[in-house]
Amino acid sequence: MLRIADTRTGRLVEIPSAHRHLLRICVHLPVIDTGIGAVHLRVLLVGDVLARTAELHGLQTFTTLTTPDLPPGQARALDRVMAVLGIHPPATVGAHDPNETARAPADVHVLAHGTCTDAIDGVRIDVGQVSTAPPDEGGPGSSDTVAPEGTDPLAMRMLLLGHAYRTPATVTGAALAEARRALRHWRQLVADWAQEPSRPVPAHVLRQAHAALANDLGVPAVLDLLASVERDTDVPGGAKFETFAYLDRVLGMDLAREVGHEHRMTP
Incomplete structure (x- = not known):
């Protein structure tokens, strides 16, 4: 709903x-x-x-x-x-x-x-x-x-x-610069995760994302959720890739742009 x-x-x-x-x-x-x-x-x-x-x-x-x-x-x-x-x-x-x-x-x-x-x-x-x-x-x-x-x-x-x-x-200008940095960082991570074996989006992440979006378009909560998934060492890289790719269907930020391109991991 x-x-x-x-x-x-x-x-x-x-x-x-x-x-x-x-x-x-x-x-x-x-x-x-x-x-x-x-x-x-x-x-x-x-x-x-x-x-x-x-x-x-x-x-x-x-x-x-x-x-x-x-x-x-x-x-x-x-x-x-x-x-x-x-x-x-x-x-x-x-x-x-x-x-x-x-x-x-x-x-x-x-x-x-x-x-x-x-x-x-x-x-x-x-x-x-x-x-x-x-x-x-x-x-x-x-x-x-x-x-x-x-x-x-x-x-x-x-x-x-x-x-x-x-x-x-x-x-x-400072806020736009930070958004540029964050986009570069996530895109590089997504490209790295894409090289690992695919895993499904964790069920609890899927539930939280759908609940946030269904409740008056809680997109900021989805961005926070992605940041949490990025830091979660218990989530495999392949699952992180699928999570970011799936939620980018709403975010529309082209997070998979660097997949297949040469890049280096952001420190």
Whole structure:
């Protein structure tokens, strides 16, 4: 059972409703003024993780993306952002007037915190605000929010996934650097574990991961769980590989990127 807290009531709601196997998701992109910013990335990312989690739980998903009426340049930029962040393309994309009621029928609507939208059907989840430190304080500039020069774009994905989706998040140069380091470290470990005999994902790890994801998208708890598996000397390397590869179906951080490549173990 997959449960999401409805922003309007604060209560956990089972989605989709009983006896249905299709989850309809509508992601509402906020107005884009000067460019695609961190808040747009986070709304897109939460919709993507929700769909991935549902599919991991055996559900089919149908995602609709509604956007402001974008000029061609911004539309192309949006496509690029979704591609480099590993966000699966939505089934449909449509423009909308931000002042009008969202009309796309859905089980879950994903919106930026503070979005003024008239009554909508289904569950509403508000994504927390994102702030970025200015460049002179170690933050990414407005034009390189996704991937500052030399930065793996998926470091931004990892950084944002480390915060519960409802809570505010801050993007700084130091935080992105740490996310890059963590991604490199895990990818190198996964490549090493891939050389050992395969072992199944430990049952207790599988239970904890599914429980965390099913309870209002507890992705930060899944990241903590992976860190715990990494340190656990009782878990064989082959089982660690299968665990990281399996949960990366939700995380979308390309953790198996270095498998088959020459590399050295991170100290």
